[in-house]
Amino acid sequence: MSATRVSLTDWLRGSAVYRSIVRHGTADTNRNRSLVIFENLFLHVHPVKVREKTLRFSHTYWLGGVTLVSSLVLIATGILLMFYYHPSVPQAYRDMKELNYVVDNGLFLRNLHRWAAHLMVFAAFLHMLRVFYHRAYRPPRQFNWVIGVVLLIVTLFLSYTGYLLPWDQLAFWGVSVGTNMAKEAPLVGEKIRFLLLGGNVVSENALLRFYVLHCVVLPVAFLLFLSVHIWRVRKDGGVQGPPSDTNDPRGEEAP
């Protein structure tokens, strides 16, 4: 039985179709292991080899990774939620009730989205602290730190625009309080608030604008900055761990 299965796997791996998709053989040689990385669009952000110590937990605490995973969970659950959600008053609130009581696993879906959002804000903040205390913002990584600050702000705005969408009391007043703060900026404060809300108070217009910001504008901005962020980690010589580690040469690139 088991022998049949193995040969079936081998046959599959050897087939023309499989080899056209995955061009390398079994990853039992370093050559094939290299090919796993640089033949794959997504994996080739990695170098073929990494410094062994970067794999230690205390090197990064995997905090950027946790932030990234929560953002992936948010994209997946967010797209599913969009299937059920209408950005209009009072339908938005009714959709929440539908999700909670009618839609299969709707409550779970919403819960997952909400808690992943909290995790993302929290993990991004901890990631920033980790980078600071490890002095990983030092040259050549200065600009990537700045991109990180931008990403943190985009993350906060993503979370904040999503906060209004359920259109319950919590959402309405939470956003009212926040946008009243924007009003205090000199000269442009009132205008920014008007632009953000599509009016002078939190209304149906604000709901639509926050929806578009939350589902299109901010995610696109986030993904753009995220791409640059990850790209530059690679270009700047890989993840930087604790300061005792700074004697490393820049090159993370393996042959």
Added chain:
Amino acid sequence: MSATPELHAVESTDPLAVPRRVALVRPDTRPAVRRIEERYVMTFPHLIVREVILFQVVVIALSLVAIAFDAPLEGIANPIETPNPAKAPWYFLGLQELLHYFPPIVAGVLLPALVVLSLAVIPYARINLTAGPIEERYVMTFPHLIVREVILFQVVVIALSLVAVFFDAPLEGIANPIETPNPAKAPWYFLGLQELLHYFPPIVAGVLLPALVVLSLAVIPYARINLTAGPLWSRGGKSTALALAAVTAALFILFGAFGCWPIAVPTLLTAGAMFAARGGATGGRLRRALARVTLPEWIMTWFVVIATLLTVIGTFFRGPGWTLVWPWSGTI
């Protein structure tokens, strides 16, 4: 124009191999090394300039078309009144035409599926690969890093799923602009700011301080002190001690004047810890650790303590009218 000295392009000897299959390996691992000398131009400017021109031509042409021709718009959608003929968009009209000749299952499913399948299998040919060398201080990204990434992904997703199973996201009554809850709170990550509003005029708490924080964060890697600073007390420290005492006193008086104790008190405590670090190099473990902390790190720690404290107060200790309450009083 020669290739990088340590890398040579090696072409596969398999006549059926995909032509792109050119592997980069160490020169001495393969006998049949042939340099590719010609037929290359620099991507910049040759390709990039063409790309920019292409982009501009397309955008300008499209704009001209958009000026000259209006997009069609007929009457409002009406489920009762069917136009005759009712046509699909142009790129589906071939299919619609087929429907005229064949039964729907053939024209709508079988034929399109056949077309898609035929397109997909066009390029299949035989493909080959061989094996290569090894290393020392580095480990292979696959499997060492990739396996960890997969595990990380699974742990986070499973943990989040468990939380989502056991804890429901809050949902209150429908939004009501007339009925203001007391207290009306922003999301938790803004409650530190909202707490500041209690002490400072809105322009300070809502604009000045947040802008200052973002700006300070952004310039960190460009400020010389962050790049060069050693432990705070590394140079004797008489002037350091004086400056620290003066700044601490000034900050304490400033924030105290506004009644902002959640900032004033941690400021004093941080300064206390900084002084405790003085001469700690010869002390116990904790003091030795403190003695290694640099000035930028002290400042960041001060900021984190304050931000955390303000957020916790705003989240758990503020009730109606933004008065101080206990978290368990049920009035938050």
